Structures are given as structure tokens and as C-alpha cells.
Amino acid sequence: MSVFTSALSGTCAGVDTWHFVSYDQLSQDLLPKNKDLGLIFIETSWKASQLPYHKQKLALQLSNQRHFALELQDAGYAVKYVFSEKEYGEVLAQLCDELGEITVTKPAELSLRRSIQPLVEAGRLIVLQHTGWLTTTDDFIKGAGENAPWRMDKFYRHIRKKYSILLEDNKPIGGKWSLDDENRLPWDGAVDLPKTLTFTPDEITLEVIDMIETKYSHHPGKIVAENLPSTAEDTKRMWDWAKASVMYYFGPYEDAMTQDHRTLFHTTMSSLLNLGRIMPRTLLNDALALDIPLNSKEGFVRQIIGWREFVHHVHELTDGFAIDSTPVKARPAAGWEGNWPVAKITPNVLENSYGLPPTFWGEKSGMLCLDTAVSDVVETGYAHHIPRLMVLANIGNLLGIHPRELTDWFWAMFTDAYDWVVEPNVLAMGTYAVGEVMTTKPYVSGTPYIKKMGDYCGDCSLHFKKSCPISDMYWNFLEENQNHFRGNHRMAMPMRTLAKRTQQAKDTAQEVTHYVRQQMTKGKVLDPMILQSIKS
Numbered sequence: 001m002s003v004f005t006s007a008l009s010g011t012c013a014g015v016d017t018w019h020f021v022s023y024d025q026l027s028q029d030l031l032p033k034n035k036d037l038g039l040i041f042i043e044t045s046w047k048a049s050q051l052p053y054h055k056q057k058l059a060l061q062l063s064n065q066r067h068f069a070l071e072l073q074d075a076g077y078a079v080k081y082v083f084s085e086k087e088y089g090e091v092l093a094q095l096c097d098e099l100g101e102i103t104v105t106k107p108a109e110l111s112l113r114r115s116i117q118p119l120v121e122a123g124r125l126i127v128l129q130h131t132g133w134l135t136t137t138d139d140f141i142k143g144a145g146e147n148a149p150w151r152m153d154k155f156y157r158h159i160r161k162k163y164s165i166l167l168e169d170n171k172p173i174g175g176k177w178s179l180d181d182e183n184r185l186p187w188d189g190a191v192d193l194p195k196t197l198t199f200t201p202d203e204i205t206l207e208v209i210d211m212i213e214t215k216y217s218h219h220p221g222k223i224v225a226e227n228l229p230s231t232a233e234d235t236k237r238m239w240d241w242a243k244a245s246v247m248y249y250f251g252p253y254e255d256a257m258t259q260d261h262r263t264l265f266h267t268t269m270s271s272l273l274n275l276g277r278i279m280p281r282t283l284l285n286d287a288l289a290l291d292i293p294l295n296s297k298e299g300f301v302r303q304i305i306g307w308r309e310f311v312h313h314v315h316e317l318t319d320g321f322a323i324d325s326t327p328v329k330a331r332p333a334a335g336w337e338g339n340w341p342v343a344k345i346t347p348n349v350l351e352n353s354y355g356l357p358p359t360f361w362g363e364k365s366g367m368l369c370l371d372t373a374v375s376d377v378v379e380t381g382y383a384h385h386i387p388r389l390m391v392l393a394n395i396g397n398l399l400g401i402h403p404r405e406l407t408d409w410f411w412a413m414f415t416d417a418y419d420w421v422v423e424p425n426v427l428a429m430g431t432y433a434v435g436e437v438m439t440t441k442p443y444v445s446g447t448p449y450i451k452k453m454g455d456y457c458g459d460c461s462l463h464f465k466k467s468c469p470i471s472d473m474y475w476n477f478l479e480e481n482q483n484h485f486r487g488n489h490r491m492a493m494p495m496r497t498l499a500k501r502t503q504q505a506k507d508t509a510q511e512v513t514h515y516v517r518q519q520m521t522k523g524k525v526l527d528p529m530i531l532q533s534i535k536s
């Protein structure tokens with residue numbers, strides 16, 4: 001018997017109301033307020049067989065779920081912890097046969113909602129409201145409108161006004177709704193970088209790690225035990241650390257990237273937040289109460305009441321960007337070795353069709369910005385917003401990678417990724433695969449942005465002017481997709497500049513892109529001399 005299973009008391013006699021706690025609802029705040037409740041947890045290897053989830057992600061989810069089950073048992077709840085290999089709907093059907101009607105808080109993930117739908121329709125599983133969101137569908141519709149396209153800033157302003165957040169006389173404190181133009185400093189070393197928090201794994205966490213290293217050894221990534229907050233107390237420590245060590249400078253360095261520090265002044269709270277270990281309300285209220293500069297406070301509040309809530313609503317209202325069935329050319333699990341379910345059908349407005357190159361699984365490309373971002377993800381399951389958007393998704397999009405493959409990679413590799421959050425972020429924001437549903441234009445850029453906001457170029461084997469291919473890929477991307485951007489006024493300026501480029505510059509951009517695609521598909525490092533000769 002394992003340490004965990006022997007810690008479970010197994011006392012369930014006399015319980016007549018059962019509630020299923022989903023894998024990402026690990027909070028007492030999300031439970032019905034009935035102490036005589038029996039709580040069901042399901043740990044199924046089926047989930048891990050859907051995508052090659054990073055080992056750190058599996059460890060984080062399972063160690064938190066197991067600890068949460070024991071924390072609830074200590075709090076007096078009866079706990080039924082089921083191990084299985086089947087899909088959630090199947091396991092719950094058996095449990096309904098055994099226990100009768102079961103309640104569940106509305107799952108955030110569409111995949112889980114779909115899996116339990118037949119039981120819900122049969123009245124065997126009763127869905128309760130999820131009180132962990134800060135805004136309602138009605139808020140979203142009133143703020144952003146009933147139909148796409150939706151814009152985050154409109155929704156955000158509505159929520160600030162409706163809930164009187166950072167307002168003075170009904171106007172935004174500081175005079176503007178967004179203080180982002182104060183939040184664009186590159187890393188300049190002007191202040192001390194925060195010391196990273198570490199955790200000591202207990203027996204239960206060590207057992208989870210052991211199990212993953214054996215049972216899921218075919219999954220990518222590695223487990224860093226000291227980077228695994230597992231208990232309720234660990235989550236509290238993490239948020240206390242974020243409040244004390246990063247929130248003050250959250251704003252100004254929000255977009256900065258440096259080789260010296262993976263997380264800079266980001267909170268790294270998303271994985272615990274998306275697991276339900278802490279409620280967004282706590283983050284919001286605590287952030288509002290902090291004595292920190294307004295640009296940091298407003299910047300953080302916008303992420304929590306703006307972006308996070310916004311993508312959740314968009315995903316739910318579009319049913320996960322459901323589209324009519326078009327054949328999917330993407331490979332299962334973005335080409336990761338092994339047998340994985342067929343890739344999901346996905347919108348693909350730009351008709352990108354290249355496979356995810358081995359670089360994303362850890363082979364070197366020679367582009368230091370990309371190689372650093374990938375190795376950070378392989379080592380930790382984390383990268384902050386700008387490497388995700390302006391390095392990983394940007395270069396992926398410029399390469400023309402199939403958006404499903406890129407999405408599945410993000411979904412598998414990031415410890416905070418769940419369908420409701422990863423799909424809008426990659427398919428809409430990162431790749432423009434859904435067109436203008438929630439962004440006005442693709443977030444693409446050339447070398448200058450990465451050079452300005454990061455400190456990679458000086459150490460890169462590719463010279464930022466002579467051999468870095470990213471700007472050429474950017475121009476070639478605009479050329480290849482010009483039909484899609486005609487009439488898009490936000491793209492008018494780059495398209496005008498594109499039109500003024502000489503044919504020779506366009507041919508060079510095409511040749512550079514072709515060379516990069518060819519090399520990266522083979523998992524080969526880019527040769528600076530070859531790139532230099534194409535570009536000269």
C-alpha cells in the first residue's frame with residue numbers, strides 16, 4: 001500500500017450526498033456548503049494518455065489533488081478516491097450506479113463537460129454553479145457583446161465600472177483604463193531580481209514523482225521537486241512570496257525577457273490558480289490592497305479580471321472554437337513519439353500546414369531566443385507571457401506551423417494549460433487561427449522587438465542584422481498571407497511597408513524562410529554563414 005492510499009481512511013459509511021471534485025477544482029470554496037458531503041476524486045491514466053503532458057504538469061496536478069483529498073479528509077469530509085484507466089464520464093457512470101445521484105461544480109474544461117454530458121442529460125449528475133469566476137456570462141455579453149468579434153478592452157472597462165474597481169468618481173484612477181504604455185521596460189538590471197521560492201517535497205509528493213517517472217516515463221520534460229508547490233500551505237507561501245517579491249515591479253518589467261531570470265517579476269500563480277488551489281478573488285482583493293505603484297496594480301488587475309475571465313468566456317461561448325468538420329492535417333500530439341488520439345479539428349484561417357519542428361521538443365535551432373524559451377519550458381513547464389507570445393507563438397506562426405500542433409504543444413508542455421485557457425491564447429492571440437474573433441491582428445514581429453525586449457541577440461550565433469532570419473520570416477509571413485490582411489486597418493501600415501519592399505528583398509525573405517523551414521524540419525541548427533550569404 002502506498003503512503004497516500006494508507007493515509008486515506010476509507011470511511012464512507014452513512015454518506016448520502018456525493019460530490020465529484022474535478023481535477024482543477026482543488027478548493028474548499030468550490031464545494032457545496034454541506035459538511036455531511038462525501039467527496040469523490042478520480043485519478044485516471046486516461047487523462048495522461050490524451051496528450052504527452054509534461055512530467056512536471058502531471059506531478060503538479062496529482063500531488064495537489066492527493067494533498068487536497070487528504071486536507072478535506074482532515075477537515076471532516078468522507079473521501080472516496082478512485083483510481084482508474086477510463087474516461088471521467090465512464091467512471092462517474094459506474095459511481096452513479098453505486099452511489100446514486102452525484103453533484104459536480106461546472107467544469108472549466110470543455111472536454112470534461114462533454115465527457116459528463118450524457119450523465120447530466122440523464123439527470124444522474126447534477127451540475128452546480130462554479131463560483132470561482134469573477135464575472136458572469138451576462139457580464140461578458142453586456143461588456144463585450146453577444147457575438148464575435150469580442151475585444152478584451154471593452155469587456156475590461158465594463159467590469160471595472162460594474163464592480164467599481166480602481167475607480168474615482170466613476171473614472172479610472174490614473175486617468176486611463178490601461179497604463180500599459182508605462183509597462184514596456186526591457187530588463188535593465190536597475191533593481192534586484194526576486195529570489196526564486198523553493199519547496200521541500202513530502203512523502204506524498206515524492207511518491208507521485210516516483211510513480212510518474214515509472215508510469216509516464218515516455219512523457220517529455222523533467223520533474224523539479226523543489227519547484228512543486230503541493231499543499232494548501234505551499235500555495236499560500238507562493239502567493240505571499242509573489243505579493244512581497246514581485247508585485248511592486250510587476251508593471252514596468254512585464255514585457256522584459258532576460259537569460260538571467262526565467263520569471264522576472266511575474267507571479268507564476270497561473271498553475272495553482274487554474275488548479276483551483278487559490279481563487280482569483282483572493283488575488284484580486286489582495287492586489288488591490290497592496291501598496292504598490294498604480295501601473296503595477298492596474299497591470300496585474302487587468303490580467304486577472306480582464307484577460308483570464310475574457311478567454312474563459314470566449315472559449316465557452318464558442319464551444320471551444322467549434323467549427324464545421326474540415327479535415328485536420330495536424331499530427332497527433334504535435335508529432336511527439338508514441339500513440340496519441342487524433343488531433344482535434346481546429347480553425348486555421350491562415351491555412352498554416354507545417355508540422356511542429358523538433359526544436360519545440362528541445363532540439364537546438366541556433367536562434368538563442370527560441371532555444372532559451374523552449375529549454376525553459378522543457379525544464380520547468382513555464383515561460384512568462386512574452387516568450388510565449390512573442391517568441392514561441394510568433395516564430396511558430398512565422399514558420400507556418402499548423403495551429404493545432406502548436407496548441408497541442410502548449411497544452412501538453414505548460415503546467416497551467418487547460419483547454420479553456422490554452423486554446424484562446426494560442427488559436428486566437430498567438431496564431432490568429434480563428435481570425436478576428438478576439439484580436440484585431442496577428443501578434444507577429446521581426447527581430448527588433450525581440451532584440452529590444454530581450455538580451456539574447458548579443459549572445460546568439462546568428463548576428464541580429466547579418467544572419468538572424470526572424471525579420472525576413474516576418475516579411476515573408478505578410479507576403480504569404482497578404483490576402484487575409486487586405487482590408488484589415490490594423491495591418492494597413494505593415495502592408496503598405498511590404499508593398500514598398502523591392503522584389504529582391506521579398507525573394508530574400510522567401511529564401512530565408514524556406515531555408516529555416518527546411519533546417520528546422522530536420523531538427524538541424526541554422527548555419528549563420530548560409531543565412532548571411534542568402535541575405536547579402
Ligand SMILES: Cc1cc2nc3c(=O)[nH]c(=O)nc-3n(C[C@H](O)[C@H](O)[C@H](O)COP(=O)(O)OP(=O)(O)OC[C@H]3O[C@@H](n4cnc5c(N)ncnc54)[C@H](O)[C@@H]3O)c2cc1C
Pocket residue numbers: 265266267268269270271273274300303304307308309311383384385386388389393410411414416417418421422425426429430
Ligand atoms: C501563446 C500563449 C499561450 C498561453 N497559454 C496559457 C495557458 O495555457 N494557461 C494560462 O493560464 N495562461 C496562458 N497564457 C497567458 C499567460 O501567458 C499566462 O497566464 C502567464 O504567463 C502565466 O504566468 P504568471 O502566473 O507568472 O502570470 P502573471 O504575469 O503573473 O499574470 C497574472 C495572472 O494573470 C492571468 N493571465 C494573464 N494573461 C492571461 C491570459 N492571456 N489568459 C489567461 N490568463 C491570463 C494568469 O492567471 C496569471 O497567473 C498564454 C499566453 C500565450 C500568449
